[in-house]
Amino acid sequence: MPSRKRTVRVALLVAIVVLAAPTAIDFLTQEGTTAAAPDAVDTPEVTVNSTATLDRPKGHVAYVVDAQGPGQLTILNRTTGEVVYRTTEYNLYHDVDPSPAGRYTVQYVASIILGNEQCPDDIEGLCTRNVVDRLNYSTGERERLYARTLNYNGSSNTHDVDRVDEDRFLIGDIQFDRVYTVDVGTGEIDWVWNAAAEFDRSTGGKKGDWTHLNDVEIVEEGLYMVNLRNQDQVVFVDREEGMLENMTLGAEDDYDILYEQHNPDYIPEERGGPAILVADSENSRIVEYQRRNGTWNRSWTWADETIQWPRDADRLPNNNTLITDTHGTRLVEVTPNGSIVWEHTVPRGVYEAELLWTGDESRSGRSMAAIQGVTNVSNATDYGGVSDSLERDFRELFPSLVLNGFLYVLPTWISPLAGAMLLLATVLAALWLLGEVGRYGYLRFR
Numbered sequence: 001m002p003s004r005k006r007t008v009r010v011a012l013l014v015a016i017v018v019l020a021a022p023t024a025i026d027f028l029t030q031e032g033t034t035a036a037a038p039d040a041v042d043t044p045e046v047t048v049n050s051t052a053t054l055d056r057p058k059g060h061v062a063y064v065v066d067a068q069g070p071g072q073l074t075i076l077n078r079t080t081g082e083v084v085y086r087t088t089e090y091n092l093y094h095d096v097d098p099s100p101a102g103r104y105t106v107q108y109v110a111s112i113i114l115g116n117e118q119c120p121d122d123i124e125g126l127c128t129r130n131v132v133d134r135l136n137y138s139t140g141e142r143e144r145l146y147a148r149t150l151n152y153n154g155s156s157n158t159h160d161v162d163r164v165d166e167d168r169f170l171i172g173d174i175q176f177d178r179v180y181t182v183d184v185g186t187g188e189i190d191w192v193w194n195a196a197a198e199f200d201r202s203t204g205g206k207k208g209d210w211t212h213l214n215d216v217e218i219v220e221e222g223l224y225m226v227n228l229r230n231q232d233q234v235v236f237v238d239r240e241e242g243m244l245e246n247m248t249l250g251a252e253d254d255y256d257i258l259y260e261q262h263n264p265d266y267i268p269e270e271r272g273g274p275a276i277l278v279a280d281s282e283n284s285r286i287v288e289y290q291r292r293n294g295t296w297n298r299s300w301t302w303a304d305e306t307i308q309w310p311r312d313a314d315r316l317p318n319n320n321t322l323i324t325d326t327h328g329t330r331l332v333e334v335t336p337n338g339s340i341v342w343e344h345t346v347p348r349g350v351y352e353a354e355l356l357w358t359g360d361e362s363r364s365g366r367s368m369a370a371i372q373g374v375t376n377v378s379n380a381t382d383y384g385g386v387s388d389s390l391e392r393d394f395r396e397l398f399p400s401l402v403l404n405g406f407l408y409v410l411p412t413w414i415s416p417l418a419g420a421m422l423l424l425a426t427v428l429a430a431l432w433l434l435g436e437v438g439r440y441g442y443l444r445f446r
Contacts, residue, residue, distance in 0.1 A: 012432050019425035022418035030413035060084060060356045062106055062137075063324065063331060064093035067349020067412050073108055075137050075356075078342060085137035094159045094214075094351055097360050104138035106356070107145070109161050113152055126152035132161050132169065132184075146184040150175065159214040162224075170224060172216040179216055179226055179237065191239055195228060198235075198243045203252055205230035215263050217361070225266050225276075232257070234264045234276060249276055249289055249296045257298075259283045260401070262311040263352060265362035272370020275299065277362055279310040279324070282400045286313045286323055290369045300368035302338055306330070308416055309404045312352040315365025324353045327407050327416045336371050347412045398423060 062075045070088040073096060077084055090110035099105040111130045119127035132146040146169060150157045153175050160172040168181050168190070180192040195211045204210045215227035222239040232254060236247040250258040259282035267273040274291040277300075284307050290299040302321065312324035316333070320341065323332045331353050333342040358364050397420070398406075407419045414422070 009432075012428060016425045016428055016432075019421040019428070023414055023422045026414050026418050061322075061331065061344070061353055062096045062356055063346060063353040064096050064108065064110075064351050065347050065349045065412070066092045066094055066351045067326075067347075067408055071110070071349075072347070073110070073135075074346075075106070076344070078344060078355075081344070085135075085140070090131070095161060096352060096354055097161075098354060098356050099134050100163075101134055102136060103357070105134060105136045106354075107132065107134050107161070107163075109158055111157065114149070120149060123149070123151050128152045128157055130158040132158070145169075146182070153208060160216050162216055162218050164218065170216050170218060172213055172226070174211075174213050177211045177213055179213070179224060193224075193226075193237050193239075193242065198245075199228075199231060203231055204228070212260075217264070217266055219266050219268070225264065227261065227264050229260050229262065229281075232259060232261070234258070234261070234278065246294065249278075255283065257296075258287075263313070263361075265314060265365075267315065267362055267365065267367045271365065272367030275367035275369065277313050277315055277321070277365075277368075279313050281309050281311055281326075282404065284308055284310065284400065286310060286321065288368050290367060300336075300372075302334055304338075304340075309400070309407070311350075314353070314355065315362040315367075316355060317358050317364040319366065319371045321365075322353060322355050324350055326350055327404060327419075329416065336368060348407065348414070348416065349412045 059077050059079045060075055061078050065072045071090050071092045072086060072088045073093050075085040090112045093108060093110045095109035097107050099107045109132055111128045114127050114129055127149055129149045134143045134145055157175040158171055159174045162170040164170050164181055167183050167185055169184055170181050172179055177195040178192055180189050182189045205212060211231060212229040214229055217225040219225050224237045226235050226237055228235060231252050233248055233250040236244045238244055258280055262279045262281050264276050264278040267275040275288055277288045280287045285301055285303040287298055288300040289296040306328045307325050308327035310323055311326045314322045316322055320333050320335050327348055329345055329348045331344045331346055332340050334340050403420060406423050407416060410419050
């Protein structure tokens with residue numbers, strides 16, 4: 001009869017192989033999307049589909065991907081599912097907005113990792129070229145609006161841009177934890193707000209990723225909304241007065257409100273606000289907060305069985321909400337009562353999406369309080385089927401920060417379910433290794 005130790009080892013090996021098998025299957029069935037080496041510049045892959053229909057009103061969705069291999073900007077006709085335009089020129093894409101320059105024109109934020117020989121002399125090692133480009137996706141013509149090259153920090157240095165006027169941009173600077181306005185023609189910075197002026201360094205994340213300041217939005221002239229992901233807060237900054245503390249949504253580590261959120265959208269009073277629609281990422285839900293009597297109150301919540309680490313939500317003119325479900329690998333449009341009316345599968349790592357010709361982000365949408373006429377309501381769709389339930393069970397084995405961080409660094413061809421199973425296999429293998437090392441030490445030195 002086999003020994004007990006051998007039986008345990010065989011059982012562990014079988015469990016690890018079974019848990020890792022979905023990753024192997026994903027690898028064998030992937031569609032050739034491999035990551036670029038960090039010290040090399042890819043030859044751009046640009047596809048312009050000249051036969052795609054360009055005259056369907058409100059029919060095109062633009063989305064960007066920022067995870068491992070490769071980053072991409074894609075524009076699709078959601079009526080037909082046809083790709084109108086796609087490019088993988090840059091390693092990371094973090095923002096895409098409609099541009100006032102034309103109907104088929106968008107503005108995007110992206111970055112490319114450069115090798116030592118391509119970096120400025122004052123930068124040692126890898127560097128990142130961060131760009132803001134304007135693109136006419138019906139012709140493929142592109143114009144560089146702003147660029148800067150900085151040392152590589154593992155992500156884009158510039159995460160988000162909003163247009164102040166024809167000459168100036170509002171920039172969200174994730175590397176230096178600041179917001180500034182810059183004249184894109186001269187490169188002159190005329191105003192800066194540093195998070196360090198309001199927050200202690202003991203808050204937020206680790207050195208090098210302290211605030212993870214990943215989104216900025218112009219509320220009105222001279223007033224900006226800023227997302228501090230690692231502080232679990234959305235703050236409002238006045239150019240003259242600084243941060244308006246009484247307007248802050250959220251508090252550090254108060255995860256019932258927000259938990260490392262992305263891409264908040266402000267909805268003003270004239271459209272039923274003040275309200276903030278936000279992807280509450282680590283809570284895997286979409287939430288909206290309505291301001292009443294000087295406080296923020298949750299007025300809408302959406303989640304379903306599949307949603308995992310969403311990073312964007314836009315309120316549309318038809319009262320529906322367009323959601324970017326990063327690790328759920330989909331874009332979904334949901335009604336105010338939570339029903340899904342459109343769904344499209346996208347690569348894991350999708351960061352943000354825009355339904356073009358409806359205004360920038362939620363600029364043409366109303367608050368849920370105005371839509372439904374009530375506040376403090378919660379809507380969620382029914383849970384999915386067996387495969388969704390199995391995936392949810394595996395995901396709930398790990399803290400959200402651990403699982404989402406693990407999924408983010410994996411290649412995008414690995415599905416969320418396969419990634420969760422691979423993480424469990426990794427944990428089992430590590431425990432097995434520790435057990436074998438401990439047993440060897442005990443037998444040797446007893």
